[in-house]
Amino acid sequence: MEEALLSFSQQSGIYAIMNSRWGWPIVESLHFFGLSLLIGTVGLFDLRMLGFVRQIPLAAMHKLIPFGVAGYLLNVLTGIMFFTSVPDQYLYNPAFQTKMLFMIGAGMNMLVFYRFAYQEIKLTGAGQDLRTNTKVFAAVSLLCWMGVITAGRLITFFRPPAHYWCFWC
């Protein structure tokens, strides 16, 4: 597994970029730029769903979501650049594993949201509030993305080998 990921990084030229003088910090900066874009669009959309700043019509605010998706895609790309360049530091890292769980949580929440609640968003104008059931999607989304940031920031502190508190390592 590690060998395959690492050889992908080396053959694609990613490894050379990440090990150049400023490669790693520049890609980290892009990663943080992407997450700020995600929080500024999806995160604040979630807050509007929860009932903050009701003057903004939700249907109109949804037009900002593609920019959150752009930030997300930027972070998938830059994330792959970190992950494949030192795969063993991520695969066996409990903070990284926790981060991936939060990502899966955010992703599944989004799928169910678009399947069952999106119609209500399209009809929600300025001053209007959502049903409590629909607000749960926003709360889960916001908590998952904050979990992603928290666990992501902790990756450096939980480098393998395993830690005493990590019951699954």
Add this chain to the structure above:
Amino acid sequence: MIEFFAWLEATSLSIWLRESMIGFPLSLVMHALGMAFLVGVHFLLDLRILGIAGNVPLAPLQRFFPLMWFSFFLALFSGLLLLLAYPAKGLTNPVFYSKLLLVAAALLVGTVLARRTVNEPAVISSNTRLMALLSLCLWATVITLGRLLAYTYKVLSSFELTF
């Protein structure tokens, strides 16, 4: 200056930040969350001024500013803790002062943008659009300088300055 750094390093809070299990990681997490929401609110306002999602009313966006200021003070507070853990590391690095200056500039630009859009202008001047672009660039640079702090420091502790 070395004495001042050494005095800060010897305070019990500074020692706790360096030596406890949770002090430093917790400060970093608070800093990351604070920065994400601080920059996120500014990005939202900038993108809207630049013409994205034109049917979102502009004026109510600054109702997110209390959240933005809360995030700013969270980032400031956690930033001070990170600085206190290794005072010589940040205070001997010009990148640190550059970051502070650009944060001040970005907040100033954000305040001007908020003032110019508070009455829901029908037409946004090209000057205002240019300032929104400047705001985006300033925050992106702040993020980059912040990240570079971990790669450009000359010393970690005041002890290294005594040589």
